Amino acid sequence: MKKNLLLALVALLLAVFSTACNNNQEKRSSILKVYNWAAYMDESLIPEFEKWYEQQTGEQVKVILQLFDINEVALAKIEKGKEDFDLVCPSDYTIEKMLKADLLLPIDTSYFAATNTPNYIGGVSPFITNALNTLSPAGKKLSDYAVGYMWGTIGVLFNPKFVSAEQASSWAILWDPKFQNKVLMKEAVRDVYGVTLIYANADKIAGGQRTLSEVYNDSSDEAVATVEDYIKRLKTNIAGWETDFGKEMMTQQKAVLNLNWSGDAVWAIEEAANVGVELDYIVPEEGSNVWFDGWVIPKYAQNQKAANYFINFMCRSESAIRNMDEVGYVSAIATEEVLESRIDTTLSETVNLTYFFGEGCDSLYVDGIQYPDIDVIERCAVMHDFGVQTPKIMEMWSRVKGDSLSTTWKITMGAVLVGAIITIYFTMRKKKKSRRKTNKRR
Incomplete structure (x- = not known):
C-alpha cells in the first residue's frame, strides 16, 4: 500500500514538473x-x-x-x-x-x-x-x-574651413603637428590599429612589397610595437577618444578632424548642414577598412x-x-527597389557601383559616402580576428590610451581631480566638526 502510494506521488510530481517545463518551453518559443x-x-x-x-x-x-x-x-x-x-x-x-x-x-x-x-x-x-x-x-x-x-568604410570626417580635401586624403593628416589637440579618435582598438599600420607601411604597400590586407591584419609582435610607437607620437594631436560623441563635436566645430565610420559621417554632415556648418568625409588614398x-x-x-x-x-x-x-548606414540588400530609393539626380557626380548592384550600374547618382566608388573599395581591406595576439594588442592599447591624453584634457582632468579632493577634504572637516559638537552636547 505504502509502495503504491509512493509511486503515485512520484508520478504526480513528474507530471507537474513535465507540465511546468512544457509551459516554460512554450512561453520561451513565443x-x-x-x-x-x-x-x-x-x-x-x-x-x-x-x-x-x-x-x-x-x-x-x-x-x-x-x-x-x-x-x-x-x-x-x-x-x-x-x-x-x-x-x-x-x-x-x-x-x-x-x-x-x-x-x-x-x-x-x-x-x-x-x-x-x-x-x-x-x-x-x-x-x-x-x-x-x-x-x-x-x-x-x-x-x-x-x-x-x-556595411561601410572608415575614413576622415573633416571641416573644410580648416582642412582641405587634399590634406584629408592622406592618413598623414592625423599626425600633422598643425592639428595639435584638434583630432578626435575612435575608442576602437581594431580601427585605430589597422589605420596606423596602413600609414606606417604606406611606402611598402605602394611599392608592392606588401598587400594592403597583409598590412591591415598584421598582428605580429613587430606590428604591435610599431602601432604603439606611432600612437604615442600622435598623442599631442588627440583631443579625445570617442565612440559616439565625435559627430556632435564636429557639428559644433569643437574639433576639425575625426577618425570616423561612414554612416556616422553621413549623419554628422546632414546635422551640420542644418546649422550652417560644412563637413566632408574622405577615405584616404593609402587605403582603409571596409567593414560588415x-x-x-x-x-x-x-x-x-x-x-x-x-x-x-x-x-x-x-x-x-x-x-x-x-x-544612415548602408544595407547589404542590393535589390532594384533599394537602388531606386538611393538615386538622387541633384548630385553632380556619379559613382561606379557595379561591384554591389551589378552590370549597368557604373554611373549612378548616389551618395558616394554611403556607397563608395569601386576605386575606393579596391583600396580597402576586410578586418580579421587577431587570434592569440588579442591579449598582447589589448595590453598595448591600455598603455597608449593611458599615456595619450592631450595637454588640455590632462589639465581639465587634473582640475576636476583637484576639485574633487578639495570637496572631500572640506566635507570631512565639516563632519569632524559636527561630531565634536555632538560629543560636547552629550
Whole structure:
C-alpha cells in the first residue's frame, strides 16, 4: 500500500514538473531575444514583424530587443555567459571568432518553404557574401552562418574651413603637428590599429612589397610595437577618444578632424548642414577598412525559427530602405527597389557601383559616402580576428590610451581631480566638526 502510494506521488510530481517545463518551453518559443547595436534599426519595424510572423506562421511572437555598444561585450555574454539570445548582430571579425569557437548555428531557410514565405535573404549583394566568406575558418563557410546587415568604410570626417580635401586624403593628416589637440579618435582598438599600420607601411604597400590586407591584419609582435610607437607620437594631436560623441563635436566645430565610420559621417554632415556648418568625409588614398555587420544565431538560441524569419524580414527591400533612412548606414540588400530609393539626380557626380548592384550600374547618382566608388573599395581591406595576439594588442592599447591624453584634457582632468579632493577634504572637516559638537552636547 505504502509502495503504491509512493509511486503515485512520484508520478504526480513528474507530471507537474513535465507540465511546468512544457509551459516554460512554450512561453520561451513565443519570445524572440534580439541583441543589436544601439540606434541601429527602425524600431517601428519590430511590431510589424510580430504581425507579419503571425500571418506567415499562424504563431505569435514577442520581440525583446537588448542593446550593446562593443563587440567584445556581446561576444563575452554568449561565449562565457551562455546567454540565450536568439539573434545577434556583431561585426565581421567577431563573427569569424564566434564561428571558430563553434558558437553559431547555421541559417536555415527551409522554414520559409513550409509557409510559402519568399526568401528575401537572396537579396543580399554577392559583394557582401563574398567579403564575409574571406573570413571563413577551415572547413566552414561563413555565409552559411551569417547574413549581412549593414556595411561601410572608415575614413576622415573633416571641416573644410580648416582642412582641405587634399590634406584629408592622406592618413598623414592625423599626425600633422598643425592639428595639435584638434583630432578626435575612435575608442576602437581594431580601427585605430589597422589605420596606423596602413600609414606606417604606406611606402611598402605602394611599392608592392606588401598587400594592403597583409598590412591591415598584421598582428605580429613587430606590428604591435610599431602601432604603439606611432600612437604615442600622435598623442599631442588627440583631443579625445570617442565612440559616439565625435559627430556632435564636429557639428559644433569643437574639433576639425575625426577618425570616423561612414554612416556616422553621413549623419554628422546632414546635422551640420542644418546649422550652417560644412563637413566632408574622405577615405584616404593609402587605403582603409571596409567593414560588415551581420545577423547570426548563437548556439544557445531558444527560438531558431523566429530568428530565421526575423533575418528574412529585415532583408525585405522595404525594411532595408527604412533602416537606412533611420540610421544612415548602408544595407547589404542590393535589390532594384533599394537602388531606386538611393538615386538622387541633384548630385553632380556619379559613382561606379557595379561591384554591389551589378552590370549597368557604373554611373549612378548616389551618395558616394554611403556607397563608395569601386576605386575606393579596391583600396580597402576586410578586418580579421587577431587570434592569440588579442591579449598582447589589448595590453598595448591600455598603455597608449593611458599615456595619450592631450595637454588640455590632462589639465581639465587634473582640475576636476583637484576639485574633487578639495570637496572631500572640506566635507570631512565639516563632519569632524559636527561630531565634536555632538560629543560636547552629550
